[in-house]
Structures are given as structure tokens and as C-alpha cells.
Amino acid sequence: MKTDTEIETAIAQLAQGDRSALRPLWKALAPQVLGICTAILQDDLAARAALEQVFIKIWHNADGLAQSGYPPRVWVCTIARNHALDLIRAAQAEGVPEPEPRKDVAWPEGRIGDALALLPTGHGQLIARAYAYGEGYGTLAQRMGRMPDLMPMLLRKSLSALREALTT
Missing domain, CATH: 1.10.1740.10 (RNA polymerase sigma factor, region 2, helix turn helix motif)
Known part of the structure; x- marks a missing residue:
């Protein structure tokens, strides 16, 4: 075409x-x-x-x-x-706010926690905050200093990296 x-x-x-x-x-x-x-x-x-x-x-x-x-x-x-x-x-x-100072979230125990710790900087925290602690796109975007529209793609990328970490 x-x-x-x-x-x-x-x-x-x-x-x-x-x-x-x-x-x-x-x-x-x-x-x-x-x-x-x-x-x-x-x-x-x-x-x-x-x-x-x-x-x-x-x-x-x-x-x-x-x-x-x-x-x-x-x-x-x-x-x-x-x-x-x-x-x-x-x-x-x-005004795309600066990420607020935060404490890191606690990792889940076991195999998933070990795989999250192996992910590139920020990816494990993003997954843990979204899925373990239920933070929405707006909150995650504010923490990361990104636009909320980017969060679905960033989460998919992070989950793909987690899947790869779990299979190795």
C-alpha cells in the first residue's frame, strides 16, 4: 500500500x-x-x-x-x-511536576520480587506501585515526571521486561 x-x-x-x-x-x-x-x-x-x-x-x-x-x-x-x-x-x-521525594515500595517476596529487583531502574518500582499498591496512571506519571498518556506504554514495556526476567 x-x-x-x-x-x-x-x-x-x-x-x-x-x-x-x-x-x-x-x-x-x-x-x-x-x-x-x-x-x-x-x-x-x-x-x-x-x-x-x-x-x-x-x-x-x-x-x-x-x-x-x-x-x-x-x-x-x-x-x-x-x-x-x-x-x-x-x-x-x-507544568509536568517534578517527582516528589518518595520512599521505595517494598518488593513482593519470592520469585516475582527477585525478578522485579533485576529490572532496569524504575521499572520494578513502576510495576510494584501499579499492581501491588494500586496507584493510577496520574499518580505514577507524577512520581516519574512523565505525562499520564505515556504510562500504559511504559507499564507494557516494564511488564515485558518482567516477563523476560521471569523466564531466564
Whole structure:
């Protein structure tokens, strides 16, 4: 899927509820969208999270392409640009607080605790705070000095590292 016509067709299929059209659209446009988000956000983790959010917006607003009158690539890139800028504005409006001084949480006992201790700095604490102590995205984001939108991706990355630590 390289031509605007193919991309437009895939977006039209999405608008009609065909979720299978999302995969070829992702393959065709994700590198470009990621490049836009990375250039604006200057943070790889934030850009990857924004990439997912942009494609969710494309999925939910696929019928907007026909109404926009723009070529499909321009429409998608505009969504990516605007989303990345919205994230920056939101972070500036919130003042993205410094993480508060905190005591480390106690590790769970046993195999999981041992695996959490082996994770890169911060990942074990993030998992323990989220799953053992029930802290939400907002609290975790404040502690880490990150935007709340990044927390689902960061937790997935941390859980993936935990899974790997448990299998070795």
C-alpha cells in the first residue's frame, strides 16, 4: 500500500467498520507518523505512545477523511502533528511536576520480587506501585515526571521486561 488511492481505500474501509484495514494502513504510514511525533516530542517513548494514539484517532475518525478534502497522507500527518502538539501543550499547561521525594515500595517476596529487583531502574518500582499498591496512571506519571498518556506504554514495556526476567 503505497499510493494515496490505496491509503484512501483502507481509510474508507475503516470508516465502514473493517478493522482488518488498519494493519496495512499501519504498515504504510506508521514510520512517517512516528517520525513526525518523534521530531515534535523529542522523546522516543512519548512518540511511540503518540503513534498508537494517532492510529486510534484515525480509526475513530476515518469518515473525516472524505469530509476534509485533503489527500490521505496529508490528513494522517496533520492528525499526527496536531496530536503531538496537543501533548506538548497539555504538559506545559500542567507544568509536568517534578517527582516528589518518595520512599521505595517494598518488593513482593519470592520469585516475582527477585525478578522485579533485576529490572532496569524504575521499572520494578513502576510495576510494584501499579499492581501491588494500586496507584493510577496520574499518580505514577507524577512520581516519574512523565505525562499520564505515556504510562500504559511504559507499564507494557516494564511488564515485558518482567516477563523476560521471569523466564531466564
